[in-house]
Amino acid sequence: MRDSEDGVTGGGESTRAVRAGLPEPVKYEPTLPGPVFAAHYHLPGEPTGPYTYGRDENPTWTRLEQAIGELEAPGREDVETLVFASGMAAISAALFSQLRAGDAVVMPDDGYQALPLVRAQLEAYGIEVRTAPTGGDAQLAVLDGAKLLWIESPSNPGLDVCDIRRLVDAAHGQGALVAVDNTLATPLGQRPLELGADFSVASGTKQLTGHGDVLLGYVTGRSGAAMTAVRRWRKIVGAVPGPMEAWLAHRSIATLALRVEQQNATALAVAETLRQRPDVTGVRYPGLPDDPSHKIAAQQMRRFGCVVSFALPSRERAERFLDALRLVDDATSFGGVRSTAERRGRWGGDAVPEGFIRLSVGAEDADDLLADVVRALDESA
Numbered sequence: 001m002r003d004s005e006d007g008v009t010g011g012g013e014s015t016r017a018v019r020a021g022l023p024e025p026v027k028y029e030p031t032l033p034g035p036v037f038a039a040h041y042h043l044p045g046e047p048t049g050p051y052t053y054g055r056d057e058n059p060t061w062t063r064l065e066q067a068i069g070e071l072e073a074p075g076r077e078d079v080e081t082l083v084f085a086s087g088m089a090a091i092s093a094a095l096f097s098q099l100r101a102g103d104a105v106v107m108p109d110d111g112y113q114a115l116p117l118v119r120a121q122l123e124a125y126g127i128e129v130r131t132a133p134t135g136g137d138a139q140l141a142v143l144d145g146a147k148l149l150w151i152e153s154p155s156n157p158g159l160d161v162c163d164i165r166r167l168v169d170a171a172h173g174q175g176a177l178v179a180v181d182n183t184l185a186t187p188l189g190q191r192p193l194e195l196g197a198d199f200s201v202a203s204g205t206k207q208l209t210g211h212g213d214v215l216l217g218y219v220t221g222r223s224g225a226a227m228t229a230v231r232r233w234r235k236i237v238g239a240v241p242g243p244m245e246a247w248l249a250h251r252s253i254a255t256l257a258l259r260v261e262q263q264n265a266t267a268l269a270v271a272e273t274l275r276q277r278p279d280v281t282g283v284r285y286p287g288l289p290d291d292p293s294h295k296i297a298a299q300q301m302r303r304f305g306c307v308v309s310f311a312l313p314s315r316e317r318a319e320r321f322l323d324a325l326r327l328v329d330d331a332t333s334f335g336g337v338r339s340t341a342e343r344r345g346r347w348g349g350d351a352v353p354e355g356f357i358r359l360s361v362g363a364e365d366a367d368d369l370l371a372d373v374v375r376a377l378d379e380s381a
């Protein structure tokens with residue numbers, strides 16, 4: 001997909017992804033220098049930056065932060081990114097660095113499964129938490145007087161979508177900040193800052209890095225007091241990624257455009273195939289033209305993700321289906337190059353039917369994957 005706003009590196013997203021965060025070429029140095037393993041740096045005299053102590057800064061993070069920033073907010077110099085040890089570390093940093101006792105925050109009630117734990121912790125600190133569903137822009141109804149609006153669109157695992165710009169306008173109109181969990185879309189699928197959000201927060205564990213071998217998180221936001229508070233939170237809590245993880249993530253981002261292109265195209269094909277089946281109900285994929293999420297998704301997303309959700313008639317049937325799959329691992333998480341699926345109800349917490357399945361489409365050939373899914377459906381019937 002080409003983009004006109006960035007003429008420097010060429011407008012294409014693959015081009016941007018393969019070059020994101022690379023340093024200027026230095027003769028005899030590698031294109032992407034290896035991980036810098038350092039707890040401390042030589043630091044004679046006044047202890048000023050850029051590199052003082054390994055919990056505060058690391059050159060491998062700096063390059064990764066630059067790369068993510070170029071994808072989340074191409075061409076913008078006023079934006080900074082901070083990487084974290086996991087998506088939850090990034091989410092906690094954004095929330096706990098901005099909120100104080102007595103503040104109110106609006107969160108989705110159909111978002112990532114650890115959000116109820118976050119809610120309990122926020123409430124323990126005297127922060128009021130209000131929740132509403134993602135779909136139908138229902139969070140608008142409970143926004144009054146809130147300090148921060150937390151959006152997850154598309155929501156995980158239900159794949160509902162809200163009108164981000166509309167919610168941002170309402171929140172900003174009353175002085176509230178807005179954070180968007182951009183994990184499912186990835187920055188190639190959606191750019192929350194362009195839609196007006198103050199923060200794009202994500203787990204890099206999923207499709208951003210895409211190989212199921214790294215935990216990572218990040219917060220991207222406009223430079224200023226809010227991001228300074230996020231940076232301070234990272235230093236206090238110390239939820240920092242290891243240099244090896246940061247480097248693996250940066251290396252993996254080079255193939256992000258290739259992976260999302262293939263995985264998301266196959267996800268659409270899988271959703272279309274599932275919809276033909278009488279034994280499958282509730283197929284959701286924001287890229288399906290008649291999906292309830294599609295209209296708004298098409299306005300604000302560039303790609304619709306690699307996750308398809310649907311339901312089989314019972315828990316037993318869902319378990320037999322998962323057992324029968326050969327190219328799809330029965331595992332949690334999503335976004336990896338190898339397809340995964342799970343019966344979401346096994347965790348408890350999500351309001352989903354017993355036979356509800358979240359399928360993450362990998363980079364296998366579409367024909368192979370479709371054949372495997374159809375065969376597993378037939379065999380498990």
Ligand SMILES: *Cc1c(COP(=O)(O)O)cnc(C)c1O
Binds near residue numbers: 087183184205
């Ligand atoms: C996985 C996930 C997270 C948490 O990320 P971790 O890297 O597992 O800590 C947050 N939000 C969404 C939408 C996720 O899918």
